Amino acid sequence: MDQSFSATNMPISDVNIPNPKPDSKEYIPDDKIYKLVKEKNKLRFSWIVLIYGWKYKALFLSVVFVVTFSAFLVSLNTLFLSYVLQATRQEKVYGLAWYGWMAITVSDLVLLYICTYIRNSCSIMLAVKIEVELRNLTIKRLLEQDISYYSDKKIGKLMTKLVGDTNVIGNEISGMIAWVIQAPLVIAMGTSTLFILHWQLALIASLCVYSLAILVILFSLQYQKKVKIVREVISDVNGDVIDRIGAIKLVKATGTRKYEESRLNGLHEPYIKAFKPISRIDGTLLAILIASDVLINLIMITVAILFFNNSEMMNVTLPAFISAMIGLTRPLWQIAAIIPGLSRASASSRQIYEVIEKEPILDDKDKSVILFDENISKIEFRQVKFNYPEKPEVNIVPKLNITLEKGKSYAFVGETGSGKSTISKLLLRFYDPTEGCLLINDKNIKDFNLKSYLSHVGYVEQEPSIIFGDVYDNVRYGHFQATEEEVHEACKKAQIDQIINSWPYGYQTILGERGLLLSGGQKQRLVIARILLRNPELLILDEATSALDNIVEKEIQSQLNELMKEKTSVIIAHRLSTIKDVDQIFVLVSGKGIVQQGTYKELIKMPGKFKDLHDAGNS
The missing domain is CATH 1.20.1560.10 (ABC transporter type 1, transmembrane domain)
Incomplete structure (x- = not known):
């Protein structure tokens, strides 16, 4: 296992980073200046x-x-x-x-x-x-x-x-x-x-x-x-x-x-x-x-x-x-x-x-009383078209009509620029569709208080986000009420507990800005531990195990598979070997949208883009 990171002089007590209190009163800034602006x-x-x-x-x-x-x-x-x-x-x-x-x-x-x-x-x-x-x-x-x-x-x-x-x-x-x-x-x-x-x-x-x-x-x-x-x-x-x-x-x-x-x-x-x-x-x-x-x-x-x-x-x-x-x-x-x-x-x-003075394009409905307080049973992309606001002349998703059901796993594959990562950004509501709508349980995602919806979602990206702080700060982020024992258990499942305990300050080790001194595999394991602790209903994995070696990948994948049971999971895949067992694969082509869909076994036997991607990866 990767144990390249060694911290010798960075205890949390020296840095004194405050831990969030789940029961603390929410800060409400004065908005008179903003209204005047x-x-x-x-x-x-x-x-x-x-x-x-x-x-x-x-x-x-x-x-x-x-x-x-x-x-x-x-x-x-x-x-x-x-x-x-x-x-x-x-x-x-x-x-x-x-x-x-x-x-x-x-x-x-x-x-x-x-x-x-x-x-x-x-x-x-x-x-x-x-x-x-x-x-x-x-x-x-x-x-x-x-x-x-x-x-x-x-x-x-x-x-x-x-x-x-x-x-x-x-x-x-x-x-x-x-x-x-x-x-x-x-x-x-x-x-x-x-x-x-x-x-x-x-x-x-x-x-x-x-x-x-x-x-x-x-x-x-x-x-x-x-x-x-x-x-x-x-x-x-x-x-x-x-x-x-x-x-x-x-x-x-x-x-x-x-x-x-x-x-x-x-x-x-x-x-x-x-x-x-x-x-x-x-x-x-x-x-x-x-x-x-x-x-x-x-x-x-x-x-x-x-x-x-x-x-x-x-x-x-x-x-x-x-x-x-x-x-x-x-x-x-x-x-x-x-x-x-x-x-x-x-x-x-x-x-x-x-x-x-700059107004955001999206309204996260922060003050909305429409909270998402139900289980995610169905996700539907209905007539969805998407162009990035930064490049409105370039169409990324031409037309998308798909339904994702609870308890099933879905993978999106395709070449760079085909729009597969865009799917995850729409699900996280980083962006809204240019046309059409994204429905959660037959309700428009734009109508919900965004925070209440995202509390049901877990996201692991290819470039993991590590904040300056100790292991507890990073694993508990977004789930601040978790106990230290729960953090330890999540890290064990993510196969990083032994590495953390090998560091001089253990779980109180400061990880550095953006996790600079961590290896790519260590970062991904920490983020996976964060998701395991969060236990979301919708799991979005953007090449979540790409930085792991084959042995560790199989061990963590088994933990993720266990987490994915009874939940909806969306996998953005670059390595086709990671999606052999998903229920449905969608193959995307830039400017055309979905050109193929089916299981791994079905698509591997069928001439087309998926087989081309598979053969290119194994040549």
Whole structure:
């Protein structure tokens, strides 16, 4: 037996993958954003913040209140500092000496510290919750999509939108809410503070700062188009990189590591190029902001000397005014951060929109009350024609009229492209017929809640699907309530129990992404164990034992034969030796549909396509 896989450092306890709980409450994502997307045909960052923010209104309102209060504290702090400076040159200001104003200023700073702590902790938690909500919505939409949606998509590009873009939005939210509210308030109150100190200087300072603010805004708006390009480029790059890592066996087998290193390095050139204009905008903005802090103060000093040159101005008013100017210029830095941040978040919102706006072709009737709660006694393909949505001009199944009865086994054979695997996809409702209908117990399969129907179906494909997790996670998938003893029994029947127990961590061994370290035979046995545990009424086998050696194949085939008793089984066959005992064989030809049908013994004696396939396989 094949025991090629050996795991020495991958216990499940180190990875801590949560096991599904069959009795846990089903997660129901918020659909307000999705409804708005369908209504407006776009997705705005502001909608995300407001809709999900209101869902967590306690956090959201706490942030809004604390930010507003902080803006008052910042403005009062600059005013109090100016009074401290004035009081050092005068006996008292509004009846308080300099140390009285100093005490008030310190108290203001303590309150500001507390508010800043609350603001940051609440805004970060709010941002994380919104990020998770948005990611769950994106995952939901991806899971709702039918198989055809993924036919021309790079998984890596979708993952960039799912993980990267939702993370960008989450990162921007935490500071965005604070700055959007605080910056205008601080500017307004800072301006009032300056007018309290000296209205003529305040007028000039306001003109300078507001003109500079407009310049910063206009400059920052250039970010939006540039960032959109960057997000599109990085999505393409990530898609390509993940595709190559997924094909690591091919890279290793062909010795193309250096080629891929060079190719992927070249692939990042557009990403670097897309960032160049952004770096120039960043550099210019920073230079403007640093220069403005000094330049505006120099303008104020010059105006004071030229027009208000007296002892009180130079020794009392001007130092206090310069100190208070901090409250007016500091928000410029926040504005310079807000606009690029909004641009990044807006670009990511558009990327996510591309995922969630797409409607699936199939409706799985997830909310339908029509549940399939009966035994599968009959399956009928009635006048079924099928063209793949990805290639609507190519007819795969021209016309299919067959009935499958309970307790019998059926095989579909034919050359590549004849449509035999399409039969299994229609039975699993990966696709709906282009014309005609598929009936289960004389009822259209499209009318059922799909999940309730698939609970009666078991599927073993030629390329087995292995998830990242241990043996229990993989065998129990779709039948989560199964006990460990039931998993062990299923693995024994699938002839893999001894192999699993030979691994250092046994059934708790992590199998790796896509079962990378498993042999083809081990993967197929695990999936067969999954089906044996599930014990379905309709069994669909797409060359289920193709990766097994002859001895093991016979042992597992006997277990499958036992499972197939009293059930309907559909076998997609490439090796004719695996279907000698089925009740009915359908021979398919591309563009013609079924050209022959009968038992193995009948067809082997009859001139035609089946005999040609048999002779070709034994020549």
